[in-house]
Every structure is written in structure tokens, then in C-alpha cells.
Amino acid sequence: MKIIKERIVLVVISILILTNCCACNSKSKDKKDKNEETKTTAEFQSMETKRGDEIESIQEYVEGNELKFINENADYYNDSLEVNKFYVYGTHFNFEGSIGIKKLGSNSVESASLCLIDISKSDKDISSKVAGAIKINFENKGKKVNFNASSVINKGLFLENVKQGTYALYVVVKDSKGKNLFLPLENKTKEKDINYYTVTNLKDQSNREINIYTPNEVEEQKNSKFMFLNCYKKELPEDVYDIVIDPGHGGSDVGAIHGSYYEKDLSLEIAKMVYENLKNQGYKVLITRDGSESNDDYSVYTSYEDNGRVTLACASRAKYALSIHLNSSEADMSKGGVQIYCSSKADTSMARYLADSVVKDANTYTSNLGGSFMREDGVYSHSFGATELAEIRSIAAQYGFAPYDVKRGDDYLYMLRELGGISTNAYTDGRHPQYGKNKWVKANYGIECCLCELAYMSVEEDFNHFMKNKDKYAKGLCNGLIKAIENNK
Incomplete structure (x- = not known):
């Protein structure tokens, strides 16, 4: 029962964290006609974050923090965005996924962003956990809304600019009524976790390892596979090249x-x-x-x-x-x-x-x-x-x-x-x-x-x-x- 309880707390905290942080995206000045795809940008707009002690596990992080996040800016939360494909090509992370139109109510999507929330920080100020976001593509099609980080494989989330930290991956949707919907990425694929190593920094010959992963699932929660990203300094292994x-x-x-x-x-x-x-x-x-x-x-x-x-x-x-x-x-x-x-x-x-x-x-x-x-x-x-x-x-x-x-x-x-x-x-x-x-x-x-x-x-x-x-x-x-x-x- 303790494992199940920890899993529930993990899901709740992830939702609450993103719900507050992603309100920042609702202030976006960019508004598109509802039939126009959001312009893809490869630029990763990142705030400086400092990595504290390395997190042993997501559960350990949850256990050490109180649930005192006030969900003032969220209009509603319905479900996760189901990811049916994700990959890294070159230096960019991309994904394809969808959500049923019924889960969005009767409203169409006006804009969408991929958002990274730094859960490795102990600061109680939720706004400081916003690590960055990129605008992504969407298409209102039939009974689903489809999303992807980029329409070309060599753009999307530029991994070289991701700072050290541990992040939850979410898509933030603004609908035609101006409401915000916060969708954690849920891995519905059989793809393996990705271990990415950054290109060598020529100034100090340093590298970072980035893991894009789904935490190990407990037996009772196999259908909840939310995606996270972890970035930390690490020397290139002998068999890894730029x-x-x-x-x-x-x-x-x-x-x-x-x-x-x-x-x-x-x-x-x-x-x-x-x-x-x-x-x-x-x-x-x-x-x-x-x-x-x-x-x-x-x-x-x-x-x-x-x-x-x-x-x-x-x-x-x-x-x-x-x-x-x-x-x-x-x-x-x-x-x-x-x-x-x-x-x-x-x-x-x-x-x-x-x-x-x-x-x-x-x-x-x-x-x-x-x-x-x-x-x-x-x-x-x-x-x-x-x-x-x-x-x-x-x-x-x-x-x-x-x-x-x-x-x-x-x-x-x-x-x-x-x-x-x-x-x-x-x-x-x-x-x-x-x-x-x-x-x-x-x-x-x-x-x-x-x-x-x-x-x-x-x-x-x-x-x-x-x-x-x-x-x-x-x-x-x-x-x-x-x-x-x-x-x-």
C-alpha cells in the first residue's frame, strides 16, 4: 500500500507543479487563427537553474516535499497526452502524440507548448521551477488533436541548451475559450529510454548526459507512464563520440x-x-x-x-x-x-x-x-x-x-x-x-x-x-x- 500511495502522490504533485508553472505560458503574446499550426521554434528559452544534490529517485523527491502548491492559474485538468512516438535525431528531441477531442470539451486548440518543469529544485516558489518551453505543432483532426514538437526531424527541443536538473515533461494547451489545459506526456510506446550525451564544449571539454525516461512502474500502476528528463555533467564514455x-x-x-x-x-x-x-x-x-x-x-x-x-x-x-x-x-x-x-x-x-x-x-x-x-x-x-x-x-x-x-x-x-x-x-x-x-x-x-x-x-x-x-x-x-x-x- 505504501508503494501505491507514493505513486499517487507522484502523479498529484506532477500535475500540481505543472498546473501552476505553466500558467506562465498563458500570458503568451502569440495568438494564431485556430486552424493555423503553431510555429515551431528550435530555440530553447531557458532560465538558469542550479542543480542541488543528485536525486536518488522521483519518489524520494516527493517524500521530502510538502504538498503546499496552490492551483490558482489552472482552468482545468483532464488527462494526459498519449505519446505514440518519441526520438532524438542529432541534437533535438521530438515526439508525436494525441488526445481525444472529448477530453478537451467542445473547444479547439489555439496554441500548444512543450514545457519542462524543474522538480530537482527545493525552492517553494513554483515560478522558479519553470526551466523552459518551446512552441509545438498541433492539428485538430477528427476525434483527436495531434501534436508534435516539430514537423521536421532535426528540430524540436534542442537538448544542448537544457540545463542540469530533473524535469517533468508536459504539453500546455490553450483552447479557443482562453482556458489552459495541462497535459503530462504519457509514454504509450515500447521505446527504450534515451541516453543522450551533449556535444563536447570546446571551452572546457565538458559534456552532459541527458536521460529521457519513464520511471520504473509498480505493478498496480502500469498504465501511468509519465515522461521525465534528467540532465547532469558527465564525461563522455570511451565509446561515445561527437x-x-x-x-x-x-x-x-x-x-x-x-x-x-x-x-x-x-x-x-x-x-x-x-x-x-x-x-x-x-x-x-x-x-x-x-x-x-x-x-x-x-x-x-x-x-x-x-x-x-x-x-x-x-x-x-x-x-x-x-x-x-x-x-x-x-x-x-x-x-x-x-x-x-x-x-x-x-x-x-x-x-x-x-x-x-x-x-x-x-x-x-x-x-x-x-x-x-x-x-x-x-x-x-x-x-x-x-x-x-x-x-x-x-x-x-x-x-x-x-x-x-x-x-x-x-x-x-x-x-x-x-x-x-x-x-x-x-x-x-x-x-x-x-x-x-x-x-x-x-x-x-x-x-x-x-x-x-x-x-x-x-x-x-x-x-x-x-x-x-x-x-x-x-x-x-x-x-x-x-x-x-x-x-x-
């Missing part, structure tokens, strides 16, 4: 060819330059191959083995990855240029920094190749369309396995797709007899990856410029990635 550098191809997979030059060798040369440069900056960097692989090793097929490129990258728990390539075309092209590919489910911000920096530092230009893959100047996404879907069904029929569950719009380029886990719908699960199994297909954390096609080996002028300026192309990749990291903050 950045992955992936030299494309390798072994018997030589990639594009120009005379006696192989793409696999040139991509490795650039990758080693980028690797050393970023290490010298102070980042912890992993390179997926060093050229020692056997020439009998066809890297596409071995990428998912223990020392394969995908496996090494996913196991690193890095936040960013660059897969380095050179391009080629059988078509007669007078101009080559830089092409940076990003996930079709992400926005183009990281790819934009990379493309602009390479063009500037290497004194080159972006590709003028248009088409459906082009998203903006020099930035591309290759996703599954009718042709690619037919191809994958044909391969499945040829080898006698059930087709992958691939949807139109999913990423076609496997380093972009397979490093993202559930956020990019990774699918290499071992059914294809020539491929291994990606152990991270169902992982709810993924690496933000860009595939960088630096120049066309099939275009003489472009290739010659690349060969004379390889160090400048490498410098451009480094500068672009660092700008992406810094501007995220």
Missing part, C-alpha cells in the same frame, strides 16, 4: 572512376583531413574506415557487420555525421559542382552551411543539376518515389523475401536512412541475404547525417579543380559543420 566521418565506398567497391583515380581513395583522403581538423578543434571524432579493409570487401554489403560503416557510426552515439563522396554522371555535362544531400525528413539548415562553406573555401560552385531531388541551391534529398519503390519490390521478388515497409518520401540513400533509426525509417533488418542486419533499425536515437558530393569526377574541369584544392574542400566541410553546430545553439 561526430562521425564516413569515407564513402571502400574495398572492392571503388565508387566513381577517373583514369587511375578511384572515388574510395579520394574520399578517404578528404575524410582523414576532416577527421584531423575536427579533432584538433577539440571534438571527439570517429572515422568509419581507414583504408586497411581488404580489396575483397564489398563495403555496401558489409556495412552492417561488426566493423562495418553503418554499425560503427550507429554504435558511436554521435550527433553529427558526414559521408564524403565524389560524383559522376554518364551524361555529357559541361559543369559539375557541389551537391550536399540531407534527409528528406529534415530541414536543410545543416546542408546549407556545408554547401556554402565548401563553395567559399574551395572557390568552387554548386551543381546546376535541378530535378526533383533538388531542394535549394546545392542542397538535395533523394527519397523513394515510384521508380525506387518498384526497384525494391523487384529485388525482394528476386531473392524471395517480403518487401521492406518503405513509403514514398523515405530516404533512398542508405547512410542517411540507416543512421537515423526510427526517425528516418531505417529498414535493413537482415531479410536481404546479401546484407547484414542493422542493429539500430528500431533505435529511437539517430545521427544527423549529410552526404557530401564534392565534385564530379566525370567533368574534367571540376575534377581538376578538386585535385588541386583537396585541402580547401576539407576545410570547407569542417567550417560548415562547425557553423551548423554553433548556430544550433
Whole structure:
């Protein structure tokens, strides 16, 4: 009975804490038409918080505090928001969830925010527990209202700006009558807790670990799985990295060819330059191959083995990855240029920094190749369309396995797709007899990856410029990635 009582107290205090704090959000100056989605912002607006002694458990915190919170600002509390998907991609936390329209009464949603409440602080002033909030998207649809932290996978709650502390995760809804509804996030998934490590702080070489989790449930309360976030200083474990550098191809997979030059060798040369440069900056960097692989090793097929490129990258728990390539075309092209590919489910911000920096530092230009893959100047996404879907069904029929569950719009380029886990719908699960199994297909954390096609080996002028300026192309990749990291903050 004592365990049950503690659980009830936990739920009550969480509700009361958020109800008072989240009234701050009701003062928002931003009002939208009720059919307009709330604009997503990646900026995490955070108040400074100081972490006290480390909390042994949520229950211990509850036992040590009196329930003296006055619920003056809450208009009503009905239920939790049911989370059916949550993940981290790169440096951002995102979730998808919903609540039944009946639980909102007869009113529609006007605005919504994801709110973090610092429950590690002993201060009785509830307003001081507000750690931060971001506006999130919502959609009034049928009998439900659907929510997500961002419509793209590389935005949402920016984890690098979360201060040390322990937080309860809530969505704060303002309805069409101006009333406030406070909804704790309730995990309805089978996803594992997420352990995230921040990018190394170059000023003091420090890191933090962030756990996004559901506390261990007691037998009588299995249906109440509220979500929390814990952040504290911790050194990076030996096997955790900030950045992955992936030299494309390798072994018997030589990639594009120009005379006696192989793409696999040139991509490795650039990758080693980028690797050393970023290490010298102070980042912890992993390179997926060093050229020692056997020439009998066809890297596409071995990428998912223990020392394969995908496996090494996913196991690193890095936040960013660059897969380095050179391009080629059988078509007669007078101009080559830089092409940076990003996930079709992400926005183009990281790819934009990379493309602009390479063009500037290497004194080159972006590709003028248009088409459906082009998203903006020099930035591309290759996703599954009718042709690619037919191809994958044909391969499945040829080898006698059930087709992958691939949807139109999913990423076609496997380093972009397979490093993202559930956020990019990774699918290499071992059914294809020539491929291994990606152990991270169902992982709810993924690496933000860009595939960088630096120049066309099939275009003489472009290739010659690349060969004379390889160090400048490498410098451009480094500068672009660092700008992406810094501007995220």
C-alpha cells in the first residue's frame, strides 16, 4: 500500500507543479487563427537553474516535499497526452502524440507548448521551477488533436541548451475559450529510454548526459507512464563520440572512376583531413574506415557487420555525421559542382552551411543539376518515389523475401536512412541475404547525417579543380559543420 500511495502522490504533485508553472505560458503574446499550426521554434528559452544534490529517485523527491502548491492559474485538468512516438535525431528531441477531442470539451486548440518543469529544485516558489518551453505543432483532426514538437526531424527541443536538473515533461494547451489545459506526456510506446550525451564544449571539454525516461512502474500502476528528463555533467564514455566521418565506398567497391583515380581513395583522403581538423578543434571524432579493409570487401554489403560503416557510426552515439563522396554522371555535362544531400525528413539548415562553406573555401560552385531531388541551391534529398519503390519490390521478388515497409518520401540513400533509426525509417533488418542486419533499425536515437558530393569526377574541369584544392574542400566541410553546430545553439 505504501508503494501505491507514493505513486499517487507522484502523479498529484506532477500535475500540481505543472498546473501552476505553466500558467506562465498563458500570458503568451502569440495568438494564431485556430486552424493555423503553431510555429515551431528550435530555440530553447531557458532560465538558469542550479542543480542541488543528485536525486536518488522521483519518489524520494516527493517524500521530502510538502504538498503546499496552490492551483490558482489552472482552468482545468483532464488527462494526459498519449505519446505514440518519441526520438532524438542529432541534437533535438521530438515526439508525436494525441488526445481525444472529448477530453478537451467542445473547444479547439489555439496554441500548444512543450514545457519542462524543474522538480530537482527545493525552492517553494513554483515560478522558479519553470526551466523552459518551446512552441509545438498541433492539428485538430477528427476525434483527436495531434501534436508534435516539430514537423521536421532535426528540430524540436534542442537538448544542448537544457540545463542540469530533473524535469517533468508536459504539453500546455490553450483552447479557443482562453482556458489552459495541462497535459503530462504519457509514454504509450515500447521505446527504450534515451541516453543522450551533449556535444563536447570546446571551452572546457565538458559534456552532459541527458536521460529521457519513464520511471520504473509498480505493478498496480502500469498504465501511468509519465515522461521525465534528467540532465547532469558527465564525461563522455570511451565509446561515445561527437561526430562521425564516413569515407564513402571502400574495398572492392571503388565508387566513381577517373583514369587511375578511384572515388574510395579520394574520399578517404578528404575524410582523414576532416577527421584531423575536427579533432584538433577539440571534438571527439570517429572515422568509419581507414583504408586497411581488404580489396575483397564489398563495403555496401558489409556495412552492417561488426566493423562495418553503418554499425560503427550507429554504435558511436554521435550527433553529427558526414559521408564524403565524389560524383559522376554518364551524361555529357559541361559543369559539375557541389551537391550536399540531407534527409528528406529534415530541414536543410545543416546542408546549407556545408554547401556554402565548401563553395567559399574551395572557390568552387554548386551543381546546376535541378530535378526533383533538388531542394535549394546545392542542397538535395533523394527519397523513394515510384521508380525506387518498384526497384525494391523487384529485388525482394528476386531473392524471395517480403518487401521492406518503405513509403514514398523515405530516404533512398542508405547512410542517411540507416543512421537515423526510427526517425528516418531505417529498414535493413537482415531479410536481404546479401546484407547484414542493422542493429539500430528500431533505435529511437539517430545521427544527423549529410552526404557530401564534392565534385564530379566525370567533368574534367571540376575534377581538376578538386585535385588541386583537396585541402580547401576539407576545410570547407569542417567550417560548415562547425557553423551548423554553433548556430544550433
